[in-house]
Amino acid sequence: MALLALGIWASDTRAQTASGGADRDGAVTEERVVLITGSTDGLGRAVALQLAGPGTHIIVHGRNRERGEQVVRAIEDAGGTARFFAADFASLRQTRAFAEQILAAYDRLDVLVNNAGIWLDPAVGRQLSEDGHELHFAVNHLAGFVLTRMLLPLIVDSAPSQIVNVASLAQSPVDFGNVMLERGYSDARGYGQSKLAQVLFTFELAERLRDTGVRVNALHPATMMDTNMVLSRGAATRSSVAEGAEAVLHLIESPEVGTGEFYSGTRPSRAHDQAYDPEVRTRLWEVSEALTAER
Secondary structure (H helix, E strand, O other): OOOOOOOOOOOOHHHOOOOOEEOOOOOEEOOEEEEEOOOOOHHHHHHHHHHOOOOEEEEEEEOOHHHHHHHHHHHHHOOOEEEEEEOOOOOHHHHHHHHHHHHHHOOOOOEEEEOOOOOOOHHHOOOEOOOOOEHHHHHHHHHHHHHHHHHHHHHHHOOOEEEEEEOOOOOOOOOOOOOOOOOOOOHHHHHHHHHHHHHHHHHHHHHHOOOOOEEEEEEEOOOOEOOHHHHHOOOOOOEOHHHHHHHHHHHHHOOOOOOOEEEEOOEEOOOOHHHHOHHHHHHHHHHHHHHHOOO
């Protein structure tokens, strides 16, 4: 697959290194570089702190700078290095700018965890992103689609490397005649369609990246974890963030994990039937390209 030609921003020189990471004094280090989106809270934060330690530089992402810097300090206290970047994934403009900052600041990326996501309260009804897209689809799928494709040259050059997409067992078929759910919207349908879209993207990307040394997988980390997103909905929790983090770490660390797979927890599982239809996967890719094209 032809990789994208990319523009690069100048960035804070403290984070520019010859090998990817920087310690708190800005010295060049030989470190594995891991980007975890949505890592200022919940599952992403737990994964970041589990990975924190010597030899790993973590790129922390979120919308809240204060929380992001708190995570950076916790990682540094554990002996690792980190840097925070702010971006709102409800905006493709901010998503692209974030990707450009990463490309400017790092010359390797060993692991990308697409974890950032939303589940809207049904009381707020159907919401649109800055770009006019149904908000679940925009944040949970399109932002990760854009970010991943922009970072692919760096990820491929860093192989063996990997991409982990945090999806869900809550999967609703993609309705190509009504992707933005202008008809028949519900929060469950919006969330489920966006999560299945993540799995479709995972399987298609894994196929396109075969023989590159890049491993691409998706997972349902755990059911109704005790995250702020779940707790804010008043939903009953059924598992812990620690369980979800264990599942994500399994995909990152286990040499037994292949590519183009869907996991539930630490076990291989089966996604919705749409995910195994090559024509559906190709169609979603084309639709996603059209929806995210710069205008």
